[in-house]
Amino acid sequence: MTAPSMPTPVIAAENLNLIFDTADGAVQALKDVNLTIAKGDFVSFIGPSGCGKTTLLRVIADLEQPTSGTITVNGMTPDAARRARAYGYVFQAAGLYPWRTIEGNVKLPLEIMGYSAEERRQRAARVLDLVELTGFEKKFPWQLSGGMQQRASIARALAFDADILLMDEPFGALDEIVRDRLNEELLKLWDRTQKTIAFVTHSIPEAVYLSTRIVVMSPRPGRITDIIDSPLPRHRPLDIRDSPEFIEIAHRVREGLRAGHVED
Amino acid sequence: MKSVLPVLTVTLAILALWYAAVVPMNAQWERDQAARAGTELTTAELVTRTMSQSRPRLPAPHQVAVELWNSTWVEERHGRRGLWNTGTLSNRSLVHHGWITLLATFLGFAIGTTLGFALAVGIVYNRAMDASVMPWAIASQTIPIIALAPMIIVVLNSVGISGLLPKAIIAAYLSFFPVVVGMVKGLRAPDAMQLDQMKTWNASGLQGFLKLRLPSSMPYFFASMKIGIAASLVGTIVGELPVQQGGLGVRLLTGSYYGQTVQIWSALFAAAILAAAMVGAIGVIQRLTLKRMGLSS
Amino acid sequence: MSARQGTGHFHPGFWQNLAMIAALFWALWHVFGSGAPQWPLLGLSLVVVLATLHDPARRRGLVVHAALLAGIALGLGVAALSLLPLLPLESRTGALALVVTTWLAAWMLVAMVSALPRGAGLAGRIQGLLAPVLFGVTLIWIWEAVVRAFAVPRVILPPPSAIGARIAGSVDILWVDLVQTVVKGALSGFAIGCGAAILFALVVDRYLFLRRGLLPVGNFLAALPIIGTAPIFVMWFGFDWPSKAAVVVAMVFFPMLVNTVQGLRATEPMQRDLMHTWSASWAQALIHLRLPAAMPFIFNGLKISATLALIGAIVAEFFGSPTRGMGFRISTEVGRLQLDMVWAEITVAALAGSAFYGFWALLERRVTFWHPSQRGR
Structure with missing residues (x-):
């Protein structure tokens, strides 16, 4: 652990509650969530479906409004942070626009945010290089594989200067081999760019491999049951997953998930 | 069922627009008639008259409804050639x-x-x-x-x-x-x-x-x-x-x-x-x- | 086109060939003698012989295959072209038998052509046109042959040749009618109706209440016989083209509105969320996301409206028009039993209709090339 003792919080949630009114009555999606994420952290949210991990990410992104409690992003409300373009968001599916080329897709948020044409071109080239898609700029999304599409959508989220990256099961729909590679690339990217990443997943190895902190959540009502700090180094080769430390943390995460389940 | 109220509102709005259009569409004829007779029409008179012309440019909704009723039920029930009196459908219905x-x-x-x-x-x-x-x-x-x-x-x-x-x-x-x-x-x-x-x-x-x-x-x-x-x-x-x-x-x-x-x-x-x-x-x-x-x- | 199945049942083969041979003998039975139509018989015999040699189950070289097809086409062409001037024959049954034999032979050629493996690219596209064109030509030929063979009166059904001659001889009238009905009536109404519907759709889309209320009403109105408003519009706007344009506006407005509103809703929630995370304005989201996503629906509406516009403009003229226009010409020439002129107008209407539709279909392919329905071709 190389992080300083008291880093400034990038995301801070206090007593966060969110209740959805559905046809079957009220559903408590988030209950008393307290969480701080420091700059440069890689935080994973893990838990069974319905535990509110995606909802929490969406609250951070101002896609949902909490019923009570406070949350700040970069010291601002989520709405203000969104307007200040504080974060990039990557969804489970690539969500690329079929009528735009890969390059056009990456440039789209830049167009909306009013970057100049030259700036757009440079940034698109840079982030496409970062996700190793150079040479595919003129292809359309539907001409690429699922893994490449997902890399393009990550490039799109990186294209503007947001120092937070919010990722909602970005690799959930991909096969294991592609997933491993993208995990590795994501770690390198995080290392290079020093961004703060909040990452939703339901895979224990993925969460342990990627994160500096793992937030374990459980459903009904959606809540945080455990927060595990990872002792793994910043630099992580793939085979770190066979080390005893890794297996130890994975075990703790599994125990945490089980504990949350038994409480039902 | 959420769309009942909006649909009703839209339908009513269309009816209201229709009524609103009847007056200007038929007003010219009434004014000509009045001018020929050498009389002046008040606005109230104009409005009521445009709603009840026998051959209007745009009939009012209630005129159409009445005509529909007359040429179906009334014609067959009371008409000389109607179903009630002759046993066959009237050729005017x-x-x-x-x-x-x-x-x-x-x-x-x-x-x-x-x-x-x-x-x-x-x-x-x-x-x-x-x-x-x-x-x-x-x-x-x-x-x-x-x-x-x-x-x-x-x-x-x-x-x-x-x-x-x-x-x-x-x-x-x-x-x-x-x-x-x-x-x-x-x-x-x-x-x-x-x-x-x-x-x-x-x-x-x-x-x-x-x-x-x-x-x-x-x-x-x-x-x-x-x-x-x-x-x-x-x-x-x-x-x-x-x-x-x-x-x-x-x-x-x-x-x-x-x-x-x-x-x-x-x-x-x-x-x-x-x-x-x-x-x-x-x-x-x-x-x-x-x-x-x-x-x- | 999508996958085809069950080609085994009616494959160009045994039964068709047998039917053709039987029909040929039937024809021979009736026309054999001194005045026999030699060329048609010769051509059809060639087709029969070559078709018997052609065995779809056996794989032959490309050259042999092509030669067989060319030979059959040649025999068919000779028979079809030489038969027409000879009609009507003395023996009507004989003539009928010859026409039927030619029909069977042509159908066999259609079947063979469509059974060929499709090539790629432009060649494949032309090859795909071959079967329908052959089929269309066959239909026109049968029309011509039957009218000649049975001396059908022209006031009932004029032959295609007479219609063709009439088109060539009345280009000026047809042109005037085309301008009156299509350019002035249909196109102006189409432009106003579709333009207004798209603009209105943008308004409707912004308000949930309007969307809930107007969509069912619009769907309901789109299914009604709006064409019946024609006499009302003729009364309001006079006999000339403005009343036709008004009918067209009324006909295209609701299908276009419903399609556009649906299209503007056709974005995935995820894509809308993405726009939200970028804090895009309403106009930005509209231009970059909703309008492109709506394009397939908008073009669907435009294509439906293109057909409706022409129908509306023509039928509205049945309720009153100046002394020109396609609908006017059709109804008056029908009254004078000048059916070749009627068919000439219908031909022009068909060409104008498919050209107008084709224009939107081509534009659609360029604009919505990314849509799954357009990609596979």
Whole structure:
């Protein structure tokens, strides 16, 4: 652990509650969530479906409004942070626009945010290089594989200067081999760019491999049951997953998930 | 059910707009009349008079409603030639004319749908038909084949075929092509996996048709029937124009000859009610069938 | 086109060939003698012989295959062209038998052509046109032959040759009618109706209440026989083209509105969320996301409206028009039993209709090339 003792919080949630009114009555999606994420952290949210991990990410992104409690992003409300373009968001599916080329897709948020044409071109080239898609700029999304599409959508989220990256099961729909590679690339990217990443997943190895902190959540009502700090180094080769430390943390995460389940 | 209030509001808004339009549309005539008589009209007088002209440019909704009522129930119940007094439908009632149109539409629709279904089966099972006929079936949807209607009526009339059948032929060919195109799509709806599954069970061609293709085509079948019956009704109405032997088309045409706007509007509404009823009936059958098949949501 | 199945049942083969031979003998039976139509018989015999040699089950070289097809086409062409001037024959049954034989032979050629493996690219596309064109030509030929063989009166059904001659001889009238009905009536109404519907759809789309209320009403109105409003508009706007344009506006407005509103809703929630995370304005989201996503629906509406526009403009003229226009010409020439002129107008209407539709279909392919329905071709 190389992080300083008291880093400034990038995301801070206090007593966060969110209740959805559905046809079957009220559903408590988030209950008393307290969480701080420091700059440069890689935080994973893990838990069974319905535990509110995606909802929490969406609250951070101002896609949902909490019923009570406070949350700040970069010291601002989520709405203000969104307007200040504080974060990039990557969804489970690539969500690329079929009528735009890969390059056009990456440039789209830049167009909306009013970057100049030259700036757009440079940034698109840079982030496409970062996700190793150079040479595919003129292809359309539907001409690429699922893994490449997902890399393009990550490039799109990186294209503007947001120092937070919010990722909602970005690799959930991909096969294991592609997933491993993208995990590795994501770690390198995080290392290079020093961004703060909040990452939703339901895979224990993925969460342990990627994160500096793992937030374990459980459903009904959606809540945080455990927060595990990872002792793994910043630099992580793939085979770190066979080390005893890794297996130890994975075990703790599994125990945490089980504990949350038994409480039902 | 969330849309009941909005739909009602929109409908009321349309009615309000209609009433609002009646005044300016008919005002000129009233002013001319008043000028000729040398009198001045107050605004209140003007408004009430525009709502009750006998031959307005735009009849008020209540005038159309009253005319609809008079030319159906009142005509048949109290009219000298009505059903009540003579035992037959009055030739001045919309029931009579609507019935003529309805019969031709139904007959034509039945013929067109049956033939369209048969051709669709042929196209799906025969490669040569698919390659040669299908492009024409698609092309036929892009051209105004309804322009053939007057000729068909007149030619058939000149060889002694008149009455229901010529109109039914037009209604038939107008519903024919939508059904062909829709059914070809529907019969091809099963994917390769489902067809392979049939193959692994060594199903015969007929079994594959009855148990896979036909059921999967049902949603398409009903969709194209709805289009088909609406097209059939338009075909029948246009087919009634050249030879005036009754029907809603004739009511529209004579109304326009004699400037009987209220008659035009009531015939138009009768046609609309007919269309809505027929499409609605198919919709009900569709819902029941698809529900029994477990296909409806 | 999608996958085809069941080609085995009616494959160009045994039964068709047998039917053709039987029909040929039937024809011979009736026309054999001194005045026999030699060329048609010769051509059809060639087709029969070559078709018997052609065995779809056996794989032959490409050259042999092509030669067989060319030979059959040649025999068919000779028979079809030489038969027409000879009609009507003395023996009507004989003539009918010859026409039927030619029909069977042509159908066999259609079947063979459509059974060929499709090439790729432009060649494949032209090859795909071969079967429908052959089929269309066959239909026109049968029309011509039957009218000649049975001396059908022209007031019932004029032959295609007479219609062609009439088109060539009345280009000026047809042109005037085309301008009156299509350019002035249909196109102006189409432009106003579709333009207004798209603009209105943008308004409707912004308000949930309007969307809930107007969509069902619009769907309902789109299914009604709007064409019946024609006499009303003729009364309001006079006999000339404005009343036709008004009918067209009324006909295209609701289908276009419903399609556009649906299209503007056709974005995935995820894509809308993405726009939100970028804090895009309403106009930005509209231009970059909703309008492109709506394009397939908008073009669907435009294609439906293209057909409706022509129907509306023509039928509205049945209710009153100046002394020009396609609908006017059709109804008056029908009254005078000048059916070749009627067919000429219908031909022009068909060409104008498919050209107008084709224009939108081509534009659609360029604009919505990304849509799954357009990609596979």
